[in-house]
Amino acid sequence: ARRGYPEAVLCEGKTMEHLVAIARAVGERGSTNGHQPLGTILFTRASATQAEAVCRELPDAVHDPVARIIAWPGPVPEPSGGTVLVLCAGTADIPVAREALLTAQHLGRPAELVVDVGVAGLHRILARVDQIAAASAIVVVAGMDGALASVVAGLASAPVIGVPTSVGYGAALDGLAPLLSMLNACAPGVAVVNIDNGYGAGHLAAQIAAGG
Amino acid sequence: ARRGYPEAVLCEGKTMEHLVAIARAVGERGSTNGHQPLGTILFTRASATQAEAVCRELPDAVHDPVARIIAWPGPVPEPSGGTVLVLCAGTADIPVAREALLTAQHLGRPAELVVDVGVAGLHRILARVDQIAAASAIVVVAGMDGALASVVAGLASAPVIGVPTSVGYGAALDGLAPLLSMLNACAPGVAVVNIDNGYGAGHLAAQIAAGG
Amino acid sequence: ARRGYPEAVLCEGKTMEHLVAIARAVGERGSTNGHQPLGTILFTRASATQAEAVCRELPDAVHDPVARIIAWPGPVPEPSGGTVLVLCAGTADIPVAREALLTAQHLGRPAELVVDVGVAGLHRILARVDQIAAASAIVVVAGMDGALASVVAGLASAPVIGVPTSVGYGAALDGLAPLLSMLNACAPGVAVVNIDNGYGAGHLAAQIAAGG
Amino acid sequence: ARRGYPEAVLCEGKTMEHLVAIARAVGERGSTNGHQPLGTILFTRASATQAEAVCRELPDAVHDPVARIIAWPGPVPEPSGGTVLVLCAGTADIPVAREALLTAQHLGRPAELVVDVGVAGLHRILARVDQIAAASAIVVVAGMDGALASVVAGLASAPVIGVPTSVGYGAALDGLAPLLSMLNACAPGVAVVNIDNGYGAGHLAAQIAAGG
Amino acid sequence: ARRGYPEAVLCEGKTMEHLVAIARAVGERGSTNGHQPLGTILFTRASATQAEAVCRELPDAVHDPVARIIAWPGPVPEPSGGTVLVLCAGTADIPVAREALLTAQHLGRPAELVVDVGVAGLHRILARVDQIAAASAIVVVAGMDGALASVVAGLASAPVIGVPTSVGYGAALDGLAPLLSMLNACAPGVAVVNIDNGYGAGHLAAQIAAGG
Amino acid sequence: ARRGYPEAVLCEGKTMEHLVAIARAVGERGSTNGHQPLGTILFTRASATQAEAVCRELPDAVHDPVARIIAWPGPVPEPSGGTVLVLCAGTADIPVAREALLTAQHLGRPAELVVDVGVAGLHRILARVDQIAAASAIVVVAGMDGALASVVAGLASAPVIGVPTSVGYGAALDGLAPLLSMLNACAPGVAVVNIDNGYGAGHLAAQIAAGG
Amino acid sequence: ARRGYPEAVLCEGKTMEHLVAIARAVGERGSTNGHQPLGTILFTRASATQAEAVCRELPDAVHDPVARIIAWPGPVPEPSGGTVLVLCAGTADIPVAREALLTAQHLGRPAELVVDVGVAGLHRILARVDQIAAASAIVVVAGMDGALASVVAGLASAPVIGVPTSVGYGAALDGLAPLLSMLNACAPGVAVVNIDNGYGAGHLAAQIAAGG
Amino acid sequence: ARRGYPEAVLCEGKTMEHLVAIARAVGERGSTNGHQPLGTILFTRASATQAEAVCRELPDAVHDPVARIIAWPGPVPEPSGGTVLVLCAGTADIPVAREALLTAQHLGRPAELVVDVGVAGLHRILARVDQIAAASAIVVVAGMDGALASVVAGLASAPVIGVPTSVGYGAALDGLAPLLSMLNACAPGVAVVNIDNGYGAGHLAAQIAAGG
Ligand SMILES: Nc1ncnc2c1ncn2[C@@H]1O[C@H](COP(=O)(O)O)[C@@H](O)[C@H]1O
Ligand SMILES: Nc1ncnc2c1ncn2[C@@H]1O[C@H](COP(=O)(O)O)[C@@H](O)[C@H]1O
Ligand SMILES: Nc1ncnc2c1ncn2[C@@H]1O[C@H](COP(=O)(O)O)[C@@H](O)[C@H]1O
Ligand SMILES: Nc1ncnc2c1ncn2[C@@H]1O[C@H](COP(=O)(O)O)[C@@H](O)[C@H]1O
Ligand SMILES: [Mg+2]
Ligand SMILES: [Mg+2]
Ligand SMILES: [Mg+2]
Ligand SMILES: [Mg+2]
Ligand SMILES: [Mg+2]
Ligand SMILES: [Mg+2]
Ligand SMILES: [Mg+2]
Ligand SMILES: [Mg+2]
Known part of the structure; x- marks a missing residue:
């Protein structure tokens, strides 16, 4: 290791x-x-x-x-450190989000997954402000416009890791659209990993949350 | 004409x-x-x-x-039809937003400009829901992540015209990042014009709002 | 809803x-x-x-x-508002055009589809000027050069929504060529949705035509 | 030589x-x-x-x-062969169009330049059908959507050389948009030269028209 | 027709x-x-x-x-006009080259196909200078570096139509590499059609060679 | 704030x-x-x-x-939390590195800058393993190949924020080359901010190191 | 031949x-x-x-x-000239690396393949400095960040041929990321062949090592 | 050093x-x-x-x-090793070619520069076959179509280093066109350095020619 x-x-x-x-x-x-x-x-x-x-x-x-x-070996270790919160814009992003979740858990963090909180219906993410405030590191998984990363970074004081996904078609360009969007997040406190890289995001979030 | x-x-x-x-x-x-x-x-x-x-x-x-x-000739015509609302994410987007505003006014519509309502501070756009509800056509002007278009389309029942701007640097790619982001808006009811094309957006918004 | x-x-x-x-x-x-x-x-x-x-x-x-x-449920609602006209350049664009048509109808608009009116034979679109004049919102579906959007916008006073399609090969770049072409339409009054996004275009056209 | x-x-x-x-x-x-x-x-x-x-x-x-x-030496040679017709979409395309015109003349062809016949107002190009029919080779100079090439190719039986120009901004991408559009012309009989390459187009048109 | x-x-x-x-x-x-x-x-x-x-x-x-x-109907018409010469860099380019050949023949031109004359062995194309001099229009079909178009244009006084092909891999980018290369041919007298567009090239060559 | x-x-x-x-x-x-x-x-x-x-x-x-x-106001606050280490590949990257350094300091972290540790001479970065081990968050600033991010992530257990810079020319593509390289870092634990975005990296590093 | x-x-x-x-x-x-x-x-x-x-x-x-x-015929010739060393970052790069190895051997060089020496664990490549010093030509095969080419060029006095591979996903862009990274290698003495072109690299390395 | x-x-x-x-x-x-x-x-x-x-x-x-x-210090060292031959397609490529030449000389090689041997006039490069045969390493400097690299590699048994230049306009894309073309050279034995990187090419050529 x-x-x-x-x-x-x-x-x-x-x-x-x-x-x-x-x-x-x-x-x-x-x-x-x-x-x-x-x-x-x-x-x-x-x-x-x-x-x-x-x-x-x-x-x-x-x-x-x-x-x-x-x-x-299969079982996840006893969790320690701060909580990793994985937020997922749409149903089609779940596989990547779950990859982040399991990675963070296998690296020893308590971790939670919240799905279907895309910005097209803002009430969904606004209902999560307490959960956002409680997290030590936040992973935002979104395709298409990738707008969720900016919105969450504006609400959170914890670091945000954006994971653009290849969900979408046409000008989504296999994930390049949300990748560029997240790299240009208008709120500070966002960094980005490769398209569909749930593993990388979960790993980094676990490192960030290690200290609690 | x-x-x-x-x-x-x-x-x-x-x-x-x-x-x-x-x-x-x-x-x-x-x-x-x-x-x-x-x-x-x-x-x-x-x-x-x-x-x-x-x-x-x-x-x-x-x-x-x-x-x-x-x-x-200089003076704008007497306004008729529905209201065109121009929403602008940041201060640097003002020139393009103003180009949309003036175009809509010269095409005969009542038009309003609201600046600095980027999604990094959601309260700013949420404070405008009544103004959004009252508009017949909405122009959203934003650079960088272009996320404002998706958020507004989720709040509005009027058509939204997105104008990506060349504001930003690096991976903003002179406006390609918000252009792609807006084309992939996760809320329906958004169409997009060329980067920095305030004229085109104002013209189209005026056409849409013509009937009131 | x-x-x-x-x-x-x-x-x-x-x-x-x-x-x-x-x-x-x-x-x-x-x-x-x-x-x-x-x-x-x-x-x-x-x-x-x-x-x-x-x-x-x-x-x-x-x-x-x-x-x-x-x-x-299946049946389309009783139509109300203005007419949505869907114009389609070639036979291969029909699936996307039909997606726009059905969406507009399910949102409650009277809607019509005209196929095979690409600009290679101008008489075909020129034979439709009355239908174009009667529409409240026009959807133009075209791949390859996307030229139909500019030509129709020059003929119409109603708003035009361009839908670039992934029809074509090589330098059509899976629809990027008509997307860029439509974003640069030399006639004003055109806005564009994502490649192959008939749903988005039909939705927006229905919103525009809602007032009649 | x-x-x-x-x-x-x-x-x-x-x-x-x-x-x-x-x-x-x-x-x-x-x-x-x-x-x-x-x-x-x-x-x-x-x-x-x-x-x-x-x-x-x-x-x-x-x-x-x-x-x-x-x-x-300066003077153009006595013209021989068929006529080269240079068609130009907008005023800003004139420098490139004139480069094509002069090149064709210096290669010995009779050549004519027609400006401001962009597709936004179709009557302008339709007024030129006789001139188009009389030409042995046609050069189409256009930026932005590049749609003029497809329209002219649909009207002409002579070969059409498209010259995309860097006129426009944003998603015109310094001429890539009309370049791609012309490469995908939906009418056959079009070939394309480099962006702003009036010289190359005039040269090729003169070669084509050499036989009359 | x-x-x-x-x-x-x-x-x-x-x-x-x-x-x-x-x-x-x-x-x-x-x-x-x-x-x-x-x-x-x-x-x-x-x-x-x-x-x-x-x-x-x-x-x-x-x-x-x-x-x-x-x-x-199947049979090609009696040939008339000048000869169309189709030159093909490699074996894998044959399908596109043959598409150009048959198109030119169906449009009524005498047409010839020469394969495997890529620039990696210059003697192969140099052995064809007489055939090149006799042609009224030349179609060059090549993938990868697309260099054959420049070399042939330097040898020919007839117009050259370049057809980039999607042959190759990696940085050939499905034909974009030879497309760009041919658009930048360092010899004048070359125009380019879409990637793999043998039909378009054959059509244009037949138009050019119509007069003989 | x-x-x-x-x-x-x-x-x-x-x-x-x-x-x-x-x-x-x-x-x-x-x-x-x-x-x-x-x-x-x-x-x-x-x-x-x-x-x-x-x-x-x-x-x-x-x-x-x-x-x-x-x-x-000008003075930086009394430092608290863990150390932010800014590593800089070449002399030309110093402006961006310094932007990260000052941002982290203004957000209240102790921060250090090490320059000229590019991978062309590995001994330079290997001489810093103790400093790397002591940091709570690491910012890697590099242009051209962006390789320093992968190498540092392989040596560190703290999170690494990569900042690609626009240093270089030609195929560096104004920073796209190191941006893509860092997004594909072969060691986990790296996330990336926009090209030249020292501010964003310093901000995120300060957030990460807040807990010490 | x-x-x-x-x-x-x-x-x-x-x-x-x-x-x-x-x-x-x-x-x-x-x-x-x-x-x-x-x-x-x-x-x-x-x-x-x-x-x-x-x-x-x-x-x-x-x-x-x-x-x-x-x-x-199958058997490789008796080796002569200097040694070609093929270094391979990851297991998934082996097919391309092996293509380089066999090509060099068939061109008559003694050749060696070393796998799994990516920069995420620097000790792996540092353990090979003697082998690197003994080689007459070095082929570096790597996908994703392509960082191994820069690191090896910093350690070697022999010429380095970089082969970017299409290993990876998302922003690896089918090998464009390591291609750009290697073209921008911050150590001199690196040249690059096409993505996945083990054949070309092995050929060139054999030419370089011919003299010993 | x-x-x-x-x-x-x-x-x-x-x-x-x-x-x-x-x-x-x-x-x-x-x-x-x-x-x-x-x-x-x-x-x-x-x-x-x-x-x-x-x-x-x-x-x-x-x-x-x-x-x-x-x-x-200024003076070049006494030359040793084999000859480095720098071939340059056009006059505008001379600055980059000269950068390669001087670098090779400062690294101790005998080096020669030949200009204006672009493929548009093949006799120019064919007149150099003896010089090509005598070289130990060849640098080919060319912009636009970059075709000279393929042609020279077909004539030479020494390794060829291609240097694409930013000479040209429009679809030359600041040197990307010849970069891609050279990466896809249809003759083996070519590797490529960054656009305009005469220094890198001269350095690598000097390394290759070191043994004579
Ligand atoms: N150098 C920078 N790079 C990226 N974002 C920045 C930079 N400086 C400030 N910002 C962000 O941009 C926003 C300010 O935009 P504005 O309201 O136009 O001044 C704030 O949310 C900042 O966090
Ligand atoms: N700022 C603008 N952006 C995009 N198109 C415009 C703009 N201003 C004018 N146009 C359009 O460009 C055309 C005018 O082109 P021109 O004839 O060259 O002046 C008209 O059809 C206008 O509708
Ligand atoms: N013209 C050039 N193009 C590419 N790399 C260069 C060039 N000149 C110097 N270098 C490399 O860049 C590095 C120097 O970077 P720096 O330490 O910032 O001066 C050295 O490793 C050189 O080998
Ligand atoms: N794997 C490969 N990658 C790149 N070029 C190759 C490869 N294999 C063969 N070639 C080259 O491609 C040409 C063969 O093309 P062809 O005549 O179509 O077989 C020869 O010049 C070879 O040097
Ligand atoms: Mg949903
Ligand atoms: Mg602000
Ligand atoms: Mg048809
Ligand atoms: Mg005009
Ligand atoms: Mg062959
Ligand atoms: Mg240095
Ligand atoms: Mg491994
Ligand atoms: Mg010259």
């Missing part, structure tokens, strides 16, 4: 042979070095076929097919 | 000689055909030097240096 | 489970609140498989496979 | 020293090889300062400051 | 129903108006399935599966 | 009149509400002329011409 | 018929001209189906399915 | 103060460490004003205003 955090294996783009070899090596190394736990390994962006192959090597791994994450 | 609306001359990109020739021809034609007024001519996106040259040919023209518009 | 208009659910990008859950909730809520109708729900950009699943939950819904729209 | 046509020197981007050296060499070589004329040299896209320096070396050269072309 | 040339139907992007309806209408109209032939109809960019459906409606049509063209 | 942090005024893009009016209003409001300090106001991205005008209205403001920041 | 090096056939994009014809011609020509070997032919970027077809024509060819290369 | 080669300071983008401080430090360090020369320092992309300031600190430095390079 580099720098004290769980390792992650990006499944997408790997051949089946390479992926299986990695999973096997993980299993052979075991989850402790004898004395101490070595930390969870996350397999991210796993297709159904890839997930099946990984779980064949690591039968006690836990697979979340919506988030496309496999964790080994 | 094509289709019953004032004509406009886009000054930007024209040589001084061509522009002066156009202004002279306008003056020689006069503002009526003997019986009826021919309607206002708008000179748009005029530099200071261009404005001076146009006003030398048309001395009774009215020049607004912030909006970079020259109108001849 | 937000702001007095029917709600819409964008099917594309949603998992089957989430979509079915939404359809079920719609059915359970019913189409009236006891006293008043709650308005139509539109499911847009539905694949064949998605449409089948939605219709299983809402058996009396009406599915238009060309427009990829499902409406529940 | 390569392949029987005049040579051209692109002034833009050259240092003053290199440009003067080229002009001097041209003058020293002379305009005939004793028996036959060597053909005209065109200096294109010359700034005012560059033009002055070239004319100092070649005092009998003819400079057109609008087209930014210098020709040496 | 518009403007005296065969009509073409772009199959790509059309639904099967719309395409079959068009083919049926073509068949019902017949190939003459009683006295005169109405000219060939070309169906372009037809998938295998689409081609089969069209040929079921028009059984005597001729289908070229490499060029993806179906012609009805 | 929104959400407990100093306000900032983005000078770039504002007219001189609007900027002076804002500065005057700030001065008239004063720096306390009688009982409590209202917090510092930062004027960012101020040109020399703008800075002069602001300081004329607010004579006791402090201007840093390299960072282009003006602070009023 | 052009210029003394093996020929290559790019399989991708070729029809099966054309590819089989090429393979057959290669087989019929044979591998010597009677006296001397004609050199190896490489078939690159071959799909599984294409590889099968080529091997049917050339049964003694050697196919590497990971690198997607088929070599005929 | 890192890795045995001269250091370079990129002047562009540095403040005058920072640049002067660097020049002063260079002068104070001296050109030897007592026993051995420390190697030349190159100041690249220096404006006229910057060059003057650097030369004031280092009076015996040598400034080449065309290449925008300042070398200190």
